[in-house]
Amino acid sequence: MKSKRHRAILDVINSEIISTQEELAQRLRDRGIEVTQATVSRDIKELGLFKVPVSKDESRYAAPGESAPHPVPDRLRRLLRDTVTHVDYSLNIVVVRTLPGHAHAVAAAIDHSQWTEIIGTVAGDDTIFIVVKPVEAVEGLVDKITGWLNEEEER
Structure with a gap:
């Protein structure tokens, strides 16, 4: 029992x-x-x-061994607002452009966000590919990210 x-x-x-x-x-x-x-x-x-x-x-x-808090929206929002320059998508791939040298930190925060629609990320120096499943979730994810980026402009 x-x-x-x-x-x-x-x-x-x-x-x-x-x-x-x-x-x-x-x-x-x-x-x-x-x-x-x-x-x-x-x-x-x-x-x-x-x-x-x-x-x-x-x-x-x-549980022990769990390295990151479940959602990390505050850190992720801050990283996105401070470093992302452009967001676009094609089919199930979201492309996020960052300031040079910031893509790895943003991708790691996205990976630890545990969003169920994100299969994984690949980061270069200033570009991140986010693989999304199902395809129908792509627009919602892009809207979420661009909404966070626009929050800064509204302040």
């Missing part, structure tokens, strides 16, 4: 932002696993879970 519960906990924290023990207990109950807050607390210790920042005011549980 304990190993089943531990697997369920890891599944929940990897698929959702869980900030409190009570939220975690409720998600387990939703899956048919009856637990108390005390049991969840013990499980968190046994699994070695820790909290990572999601935003300035929010954190979530993460």
Whole structure:
């Protein structure tokens, strides 16, 4: 029973932002696993879970070995606004142009953003190729990136 519960906990924290023990207990109950807050607390210790920042005011549980917070929008937005010069796309490839020497940092932030529609990135000195799946998600991704770039102009 304990190993089943531990697997369920890891599944929940990897698929959702869980900030409190009570939220975690409720998600387990939703899956048919009856637990108390005390049991969840013990499980968190046994699994070695820790909290990572999601935003300035929010954190979530993460498993050991997880290197980056789930979403990194603040850092990514800042990097995009400070370094990106142009965004375009063709089919399922988004091309992002940056100031010279900045493409790797932006690509790494995109990779760690864990956006489900992004398969991966390839970065040169000032150009990033973002491979997107499905093709229908490309325009939404481009709109998100250009929207963040335009935020600076509106300030």
